[in-house]
Amino acid sequence: MKCLLGYMSWKAHHVYKRWLNLCINDAYREVKYSIEWLIQLPEIIRRRFSLISFITYTTRVSRSHALSIVKALKTGGYLEMYDGHIIEILRPLPERY
Secondary structure, eight states: OHHHHHHHHHHHHHHHHHHHHHHHTOHHHHHHHHHHHHHHSOHHHHTTSOHHHHHHHHSSOOHHHHHHHHHHHHHTTOEEEETTEEEEEOSOOOSOO
């Protein structure tokens, strides 16, 4: 029962954050949220999605804009990636792009 309530609470939190990000209409924040969401998922799920495909699936950001944001984060030393998949967030992502 505790596990179910914990999952429901976690899911409600993500739905709320997703709704808030949609209202803000800021592409970087949507991408940042998707990256943080993906890294929290179990590794077996993370392996099924490349970072860019997860971002384009969960946001309204275009593939090219998502690629430019991810490239900037990777170049800045924020993300460790391998073959398009995120391995880890090396340091907290900046609040603004």
